[in-house]
Amino acid sequence: MIQHLNDLQEMETRYRANFVNSLSGFKSLSLIGTRSVQGNNNLSLVSSVIHLGSDPALCGFVIRPNIETENTLGNIVQTRVYTINHVQKSFYMQAHQCSAKYPPGVSEFDQTGLHPAFCNGIAAPFVAESSVRFACHLLEKIDIQWNKTYFLIGQIIYAMVDDAFVSPDGFIDLQKAATLTVSGLDGYHSTTHLARLSYAKVGKPVTRINSNLAD
Amino acid sequence: MIQHLNDLQEMETRYRANFVNSLSGFKSLSLIGTRSVQGNNNLSLVSSVIHLGSDPALCGFVIRPNIETENTLGNIVQTRVYTINHVQKSFYMQAHQCSAKYPPGVSEFDQTGLHPAFCNGIAAPFVAESSVRFACHLLEKIDIQWNKTYFLIGQIIYAMVDDAFVSPDGFIDLQKAATLTVSGLDGYHSTTHLARLSYAKVGKPVTRINSNLAD
Numbered sequence: 001m002i003q004h005l006n007d008l009q010e011m012e013t014r015y016r017a018n019f020v021n022s023l024s025g026f027k028s029l030s031l032i033g034t035r036s037v038q039g040n041n042n043l044s045l046v047s048s049v050i051h052l053g054s055d056p057a058l059c060g061f062v063i064r065p066n067i068e069t070e071n072t073l074g075n076i077v078q079t080r081v082y083t084i085n086h087v088q089k090s091f092y093m094q095a096h097q098c099s100a101k102y103p104p105g106v107s108e109f110d111q112t113g114l115h116p117a118f119c120n121g122i123a124a125p126f127v128a129e130s131s132v133r134f135a136c137h138l139l140e141k142i143d144i145q146w147n148k149t150y151f152l153i154g155q156i157i158y159a160m161v162d163d164a165f166v167s168p169d170g171f172i173d174l175q176k177a178a179t180l181t182v183s184g185l186d187g188y189h190s191t192t193h194l195a196r197l198s199y200a201k202v203g204k205p206v207t208r209i210n211s212n213l214a215d
Numbered sequence: 216m217i218q219h220l221n222d223l224q225e226m227e228t229r230y231r232a233n234f235v236n237s238l239s240g241f242k243s244l245s246l247i248g249t250r251s252v253q254g255n256n257n258l259s260l261v262s263s264v265i266h267l268g269s270d271p272a273l274c275g276f277v278i279r280p281n282i283e284t285e286n287t288l289g290n291i292v293q294t295r296v297y298t299i300n301h302v303q304k305s306f307y308m309q310a311h312q313c314s315a316k317y318p319p320g321v322s323e324f325d326q327t328g329l330h331p332a333f334c335n336g337i338a339a340p341f342v343a344e345s346s347v348r349f350a351c352h353l354l355e356k357i358d359i360q361w362n363k364t365y366f367l368i369g370q371i372i373y374a375m376v377d378d379a380f381v382s383p384d385g386f387i388d389l390q391k392a393a394t395l396t397v398s399g400l401d402g403y404h405s406t407t408h409l410a411r412l413s414y415a416k417v418g419k420p421v422t423r424i425n426s427n428l429a430d
Contacts, residue, residue: 001381003374004335008272011385018385020269023349023374025301026389026396026406027265028240050242050263052277053362054235057223060277060366062267086240093412093421100415111417120219134238139361146354146368147268151275153361159218159238166216170226170233171399174241181241181396181406184386186414186424189406191241196401197308200315202326206308209401 022184029182031095032061033083033116033125034075041116041125043108044072045099047182049084057156059084059136064149067101076152080138081123085130086179092188120158131177134159171196237399244397246310247276248298248331248340249290256331256340258323259287260314262397264299272371274299274351279364282316291367295353296338300345301394307403335373346392349374386411 008016027047034042044063052058061084063069076082087095094112102111109116109125116125122135136154144151165177175191182188195208223231242262249257259278267273276299278284291297302310309327317326324331324340331340337350351369359366380392390406397403410423 001374001376001378002335003376005372008371008374013270015385016272017269019374019381019387020272020371021266022385022387022389023272023299023347023371023376024264024266024274025243025245025347025394026241028242030240048265048267049239050265050277051236051239052263052359053279053364054232055228056361057231057235057238058361059239062265062275064268084238089409092409096412096421097415100417100419102417120217132238132240142357142366144267144368146271146273146370149268151357151366153359155361156223156235156238157220159223159234161216161218161238163216166234170230170237171402172234172237174237174398174402175404179240180409183389183406184411186411187386187389188409188412189390190409191396191398191404191406194304194307194395194403194405196399197311197403199401200312202315202317204315206311 018184026181026183026189029087029180031085031087031098031127031130032072033085033127034072035079035124036071036075037078040105041107041109042071042075043098043114043127044069045095052153058153059156060151060153062149062151068099071104073150076138077141079123081135082138082154083122083124083126083133083135085127086132086174086177088131088178089180089190090178091129092180119160122158131165132161132172132174132179233399241396241398241404244302244395246300246302246313246342246345247287248300248342249287250294250339251286251290252293255320256322256324257286257290258313258329258342259284260310267368273368274371275366275368277364277366283314286319288365291353292356294338296350297353297369298337298339298341298348298350300342301347301389301392303346303393304395304405305393306344307395334375337373346380347376347387347389347394
C-alpha cells in the first residue's frame with residue numbers, strides 16, 4: 001500500500017497509531033523506575049529508549065505528558081534520577097499492564113506484582129525481575145514543539161548486568177538475557193541471533209566475526 | 216557485573232562502545248537515503264530511528280557528524296527530504312557495508328549493489344530492496360550539546376508497505392516483512408512473534424488479542 005501525506009492525515013486515529021508506530025521499526029522495551037520525593041515508587045513502560053553516545057555514556061527517551069506518565073515525568077524532573085530496566089519474556093505481560101492509567105500515588109509495582117530493588121544508594125527503584133538494568137541522571141529535558149512531548153537525555157551512572165551475558169569485548173548478549181523487542185503499539189517479539197558483523201571498511205567485504213554469543 | 220560511573224569512564228574505548236551501545240536494548244535498523252543538490256545519492260545505516268507521534272506522523276533519529284554521515288547530514292539540511300528504509304535479512308550485510316567511511320561523492324548504492332528507487336516525485340532515493348520504506352520532511356535539527364550530535368525530527372510524508380504486511384487495524388507485521396533489529400554496534404537479529412497484547416486498563420488483566428499475524 002502507498003500512503004501519501006493526505007492518506008496519513010485522513011486515517012482513523014487508532015489505525016494511524018498502529019500504522020505509524022510500526023513504521024519506525026523494532027523498538028527497545030524498557031520499564032522506567034522512579035520514586036517521588038514523598039517515597040512513592042512508579043513504573044512506566046516505554047519503547048523509545050535510544051543510545052546517544054558511549055563517551056560520556058548517554059541515552060534518551062521520549063515521554064508524552066499524560067495521566068500514565070505524570071508521576072514518572074514529575075519524579076524525574078524533581079529527583080533527576082531514574083532507572084531503565086529491560087523487559088524480558090518472563091514478565092512482559094506485567095510490564096504491559098504498567099501502561100494502564102493508574103491514578104497518581106498508585107504504584108505499578110503493587111498493581112503488577114513486579115518487585116522494586118534498591119542498589120548503591122540510587123534513589124529510584126530498579127525492577128528486581130529484570131536482568132539488564134541501569135540508572136541515569138537527567139541532564140536535559142528537550143521540548144518537542146511539534147507534538148508537545150519531551151525528549152529526556154540522561155547520563156548512565158550505574159549498570160547491573162549478569163556476567164553471563166557480557167562478552168569479552170563488552171557486547172551484551174540481549175538475546176541470551178531474554179530481552180524483548182516491541183513493534184507497533186503492542187506487538188512483542190523475542191529475537192534470533194543472525195550474526196555479529198566486522199567493522200565495515202572501504203573496499204573490504206563484511207564478514208561475520210567470532211563471537212561466543214552465536215547460537 | 217556492576218558498573219559504577221567510574222567503571223564506565225575507565226573502560227577501554229571499544230569495550231565501552233560495545234557495552235553502552237548494548238544497554239539501550241534492541242534497536243531499529245534503517246538505511247537513510249538522501250540525494251545532494253548535485254544529484255549524488257547517499258545511504259547511511261542508522262539504528263536510532265524512533266517513533267515520536269502519529270498525529271502528526273513524526274519520527275526522529277540521532278546523527279553524529281563525521282565522514283560517514285557528512286553527505287547524509289548535509290543533504291538532509293539542504294534538501295530537507297530523506298527516506299527511511301527498513302533493513303531486511305536479504306540485504307543486511309550490504310546495509311552494514313554502508314557504514315564504511317566512503318569519501319564524499321561516492322555513492323553507497325554503487326559500492327554495495329543496493330538499488331535506488333524514486334517514487335512520487337520525492338527527491339531522495341528509496342532502497343529498492345526494502346519492503347517497508349517511507350519519506351520524511353525535516354522539521355527540526357536539535358543540537359545535543361552533551362556529545363555534539365544532532366536529533367533530527369521529520370514528518371512522515373509518504374509510506375510504501377506491501378499490503379501483505381498490513382493488518383486490518385493498521386499494525387504492520389515487521390516480522391513477516393523480515394525487518395531486522397540490531398543490538399550493540401554490530402549484532403543482527405531476526406524476531407519471533409510472541410503476542411499482541413490488549414490495551415492495558417486499570418483492574419483488567421492483559422490478554423493476547425486476536426491477530427492474523429501470529430504464527
